[in-house]
Amino acid sequence: MKMETTARSLASALHIAKGVVRRRNSIPVLSAVKLSDGRLSAMGGVDMRVEVALPTVGKSRGATAIDCHSLAGLLAHIPGDEAIEITDGHSLAAIKFNGSEYQLPSYAASDFPTMLEKIDGHRTALDNVGFIAAIKRVMFAASTDEFRYYLNGVATVYLNGEPAVVATDGRRLAWMPIPFIPDGAEGAILPSEAVAFLVKRRLEPKAAVFSTDSLSARFEYDGLVFSTKCIDGTYPDIARALPEPPAPYARLDRREAVAALLRLSSLDALGNDCAVILTGADGRVSITRDGGAYSGRETLSCKTFDTGGFKVGFNGRYLLDVLSALSGDAVTLSSEAGGSGLSPSIFASDDDPLHTVLMPMRI
Amino acid sequence: MKMETTARSLASALHIAKGVVRRRNSIPVLSAVKLSDGRLSAMGGVDMRVEVALPTVGKSRGATAIDCHSLAGLLAHIPGDEAIEITDGHSLAAIKFNGSEYQLPSYAASDFPTMLEKIDGHRTALDNVGFIAAIKRVMFAASTDEFRYYLNGVATVYLNGEPAVVATDGRRLAWMPIPFIPDGAEGAILPSEAVAFLVKRRLEPKAAVFSTDSLSARFEYDGLVFSTKCIDGTYPDIARALPEPPAPYARLDRREAVAALLRLSSLDALGNDCAVILTGADGRVSITRDGGAYSGRETLSCKTFDTGGFKVGFNGRYLLDVLSALSGDAVTLSSEAGGSGLSPSIFASDDDPLHTVLMPMRI
Incomplete structure (x- = not known):
């Protein structure tokens, strides 16, 4: 096998392959990338396959498979313009450039899996x-x-x-x-x-x-x-899991709520799974997290709906996740059971097609 | 105890304190920062002490000690302009700002160590x-x-x-x-x-x-x-450890050598402590790292001195460290025993007052 390419082409193909190839594999050839004319193939275990175009220079013949992470580590430090020549024989590949020569373990290209190479469908x-x-x-x-x-x-x-x-x-x-x-x-x-x-x-x-x-x-x-x-x-x-019909019970400033939850999350002595409790009435909501020596209470303005007040508990980390995932200024909370905290709440923003649902925590 | 300050002042003092206060301490008060009028004190175990100026607003009285990393985590999410009021009592400190209130564990300020507070000397x-x-x-x-x-x-x-x-x-x-x-x-x-x-x-x-x-x-x-x-x-x-008189035996382009050693280090399957061998003659040096299936050879131009050729082995990681620590274009290697690899080598750059010495590895 013999092949010539540039360090830049090979490094960029390996950079993509590195993202799927596992460092430890029970089948050694799964740690390798297959190099053949114009193409680099890599497997992520037996579940994923990547094929990247690899421009070659001059005539190339044959194919080989070389340990992916070693080759990627080496290529990361070769200037992009260098010409790279790869040859192999006897389970060893030789990589040559500008007077330097490296040897890395190689595998027969025919041992490289063919699974996921073709997928039939429209x-x-x-x-x-x-x-x-x-x-x-x-x-x-x-x-x-x-x-x-x-x-x-x-x-x-x-x-x-x-x-x-x-x-x-x-x-x-x-x-x-x-x-x-x-x-x-x-x-x-x-x-x-x-x-x-x-x-x-x-x-x-x-x-x-x-x-x-x-x-x-x-x-x-x-x-x-x-x-x-x-x-x-x-x-x-x-x-089936979605509340129907959802009754809105609160409307919050999203960024204010994220900032308050970040502060409450900083009480990490309370662990990650601690409940936060939202209690709303008269245009205000207080968000509390309580654990004895460590506790916090935030008060934000909040639109409360016809349902009157509300009291609902959520996992603080999940609540922060859904509010951060949404975009837009205001987020509306609705639930089949109103603000009783007995059924899942939908979080929706006016300007965002993303919808999120959170199960309540018992409080 | 009562004290008022701004979130910005307190956060920046805590940012410095965080750098020394350990998260786990056998003596609990060592996890705290002491807040007193105009000053925040923190201990790094019993070996280090930091005192940071902490501007207060209005009248403050008394002192307290509050868990450092919890307080720093909280302050990291409070806007800088907020006024912060801190009070304490019954082993709990209350932190109030803009309608929010947090409680964190506190300690009596008198329990906070006084060691390293004063150091006598010129x-x-x-x-x-x-x-x-x-x-x-x-x-x-x-x-x-x-x-x-x-x-x-x-x-x-x-x-x-x-x-x-x-x-x-x-x-x-x-x-x-x-x-x-x-x-x-x-x-x-x-x-x-x-x-x-x-x-x-x-x-x-x-x-x-x-x-x-x-x-x-x-x-x-x-x-x-x-x-x-x-x-x-x-x-x-x-x-006593310095070669005397040192005889120069090689002169390398520092950046070229660093690039070559980065490539040789990428063979991490060989481990970190693998020797690299420098063999020089006739204006060239080859740097090799050899370990069976994984090996590499780099060739650089190199000035060789009257000593003729040289052959010397170093720990590859250490050699990379000293060449990276130096600045300048060219680095000269000298040794009491010339290029025999039997005594320590001094690495010096023309434009850099830093000097480094490396023990050879047996090859």
């Missing part, structure tokens, strides 16, 4: 519809609990007939409308690791292929194709 | 002589080995009759000349924790007091006094 153009941008806004609500593996990602669903992306961990939920659901994507759950890779890209993908047969998805960018398995599970029926 | 003006700047350049070479506690800091010594600050861990050494040794500072060893606090300040201290009786030092800034115990030990005789 190709949906996604240019600038903001599919990934919508996913980025709801991903904070996804679960990390491995026993509820089907919540460890973002789902594409119809919510009351409207296409949306949604994430929840059972205690908080976020959904964001999207213009349409790509072919085959209804009910598909993209795993959080794949979501993390997708939202890191600066641009939206040009197109996507969702395969219901192989439960996998493929995203196409200029010079980059990212494929992932989807989570094999059924997403819960979100519409 | 006061030496230090304005702009670069005492701390010199310490900053050598600190990288200090030891972290607790069994050689007397090397866990930076010493002020006469080196061949010239005043200097010096640090070493027995395998590498750095010294930097200073214009004079402050009164009482000869042989004083400032512990690494104190050094870390001092080099974080933007300005040099106005003055210092070194007490040989109490083995402690005090540094005075505008609105800030920092005191520390010195290490109770005798610094080794550095001059």
Whole structure:
């Protein structure tokens, strides 16, 4: 095998590959990137695959697979304009540039997995519809609990007939409308690791292929194709969890509330899961966090609705998360049971299509 | 106790205090800052003390001690212009601002330690002589080995009759000349924790007091006094470790060598303590790192002296440290035994008063 490229091309392809390749793998070749004519391939475990265009110089022949993180570490310190020559033989690859020579372990290119290389299905153009941008806004609500593996990602669903992306961990939920659901994507759950890779890209993908047969998805960018398995599970029926009809009970200045919650969160001697209690009446809300020696009370102005006063408890960290995830000036809290704190509350901002729901805490 | 100040004043005093107060202390009051009229005091264990000016508003009376990191966390989220009122009673301090109220644990001000409050000795003006700047350049070479506690800091010594600050861990050494040794500072060893606090300040201290009786030092800034115990030990005789007379054996382009060593260090599968071998002859030096499957060879141009060729091994990480610590274009390597690799090498740059010494590794 022999190949020539520039340090800049190889370093930028490796930079993308590094984002999926795991440092420790039970199958050694999964730690490698495959280099073949014009292309670098990398696996994230057996669930994700990245193919990056890699411009070569002159004639190249054959293919090889080289340890990804060692090669990326080396390329990070080679000036971009240097010409890089890669050859291999006897499980060792030689990397040569400007009089320097390095040896790294290599694997036969034929040992590199082919899974996720092809995904059959209808190709949906996604240019600038903001599919990934919508996913980025709801991903904070996804679960990390491995026993509820089907919540460890973002789902594409119809919510009351409207296409949306949604994430929840059972205690908080976020959904964001999207213009349409790509072919085959209804009910598909993209795993959080794949979501993390997708939202890191600066641009939206040009197109996507969702395969219901192989439960996998493929995203196409200029010079980059990212494929992932989807989570094999059924997403819960979100519409059922939504309060209906929701009665608004409070309207807050969002930034003021975020600042107050940041101060209350600073009482970290109380731990992360401590409840904050919102008590509202007569155009004021007091937000309290109480734990003996450490306690805090904030008072904000607040519109109270016909329901009169309200008293509701939330996990302080989750409340801060949903208020920070929303944009806009004012946020309205509504709940099926009004301000009694007995049913989930919807948080919505006038100028923001993102909706979030929070379960109350018993107080 | 009652006191009024602004969030900005209190936050900036706490920001400095946070840098010394440990989060866990066997004596609880050491986690607190003492607030008294116009002053905030904080302890770093029982070895360091900081006193910061704290402008108050209106009349204040009494003093209290409040948990430092909780108070700093809270103040980090209060707008700078808010007026803060602090009162205390029954082991609880109340912090009030703009309709909000917090409670934090407090201690009697009389329980707060008085150690290091006063240090007797002659006061030496230090304005702009670069005492701390010199310490900053050598600190990288200090030891972290607790069994050689007397090397866990930076010493002020006469080196061949010239005043200097010096640090070493027995395998590498750095010294930097200073214009004079402050009164009482000869042989004083400032512990690494104190050094870390001092080099974080933007300005040099106005003055210092070194007490040989109490083995402690005090540094005075505008609105800030920092005191520390010195290490109770005798610094080794550095001059003895220096090759004499040193014979130059190589002269390298410093930046080229740093770039080559960064690439060789990227082979982290070989671990941090792997030797690099410099082999020089005929105006070239090759730097190699070898470990079976992972290996690298760099070739640089290099002036070789009358000694002819040379072959010497160093710890790659330490070699990178000393070359990065130096400034300037060219660095000259000299050694008592020439280029044989049998005695320590001095690394010196033409334009830089910093000198470093590195022990060779057996090759």
